[in-house]
Amino acid sequence: MPKWILNTKFKFDAAHLIEGYEGKCGRMHGHSYKVHVEAKSNTLHPSKYLDTDDMVCDFRELKWASKGSEKGGLDHAVLNDELPVNPTAERIAEFIYKETNRRIPDDVSLKITVWETESCWVEYTEDDV
Ligand SMILES: Nc1nc2c(c(=O)[nH]1)N=C([C@H](O)[C@H](O)COP(=O)(O)OP(=O)(O)OP(=O)(O)O)CN2
Numbered sequence: 489m490p491k492w493i494l495n496t497k498f499k500f501d502a503a504h505l506i507e508g509y510e511g512k513c514g515r516m517h518g519h520s521y522k523v524h525v526e527a528k529s530n531t532l533h534p535s536k537y538l539d540t541d542d543m544v545c546d547f548r549e550l551k552w553a554s555k556g557s558e559k560g561g562l563d564h565a566v567l568n569d570e571l572p573v574n575p576t577a578e579r580i581a582e583f584i585y586k587e588t589n590r591r592i593p594d595d596v597s598l599k600i601t602v603w604e605t606e607s608c609w610v611e612y613t614e615d616d617v
């Protein structure tokens with residue numbers, strides 16, 4: 489079976505505090521988040537901008553979070569205002585997964601990796617692991 493594996497990465501800068509955290513992360517502070525998106529599919533599809541079946545999905549749909557919050561992304565956002573949950577790295581990765589998933593075809597599987605700092609990162613997928 490053929491398989492295409494799309495990869496893209498981007499950054500966004502954002503502020504957050506972790507509600508209930510006893511320590512410095514409970515105070516408002518910022519990170520330069522780095523994100524890697526992997527999108528896998530056995531079939532190709534059209535996109536919003538292309539009528540023919542030639543893309544796993546549009547790279548542009550995978551990078552929505554890199555845009556400013558006024559354009560629906562997360563750059564220069566306060567993550568506590570954007571996420572419906574406490575914005576830990578785990579929850580940010582889950583949020584980016586779910587928001588990306590609704591923009592792409594159903595049979596594309598995703599894995600999202602979010603680096604909060606150079607040495608701390610988390611992966612999120614809903615595939616069997
Ligand atoms: N599992 C998680 N642990 C922590 C998270 C998280 O999202 N998931 N988040 C934080 C804080 O947001 C904190 O800002 C992270 O930064 P920190 O690791 O403290 O980074 P520093 O470079 O400042 O580390 P130092 O060891 O203090 O130098 C914490 N934990």
Ligand SMILES: [Zn+2]
Nearest residue numbers: 504513517519
């Ligand atoms: Zn933090």
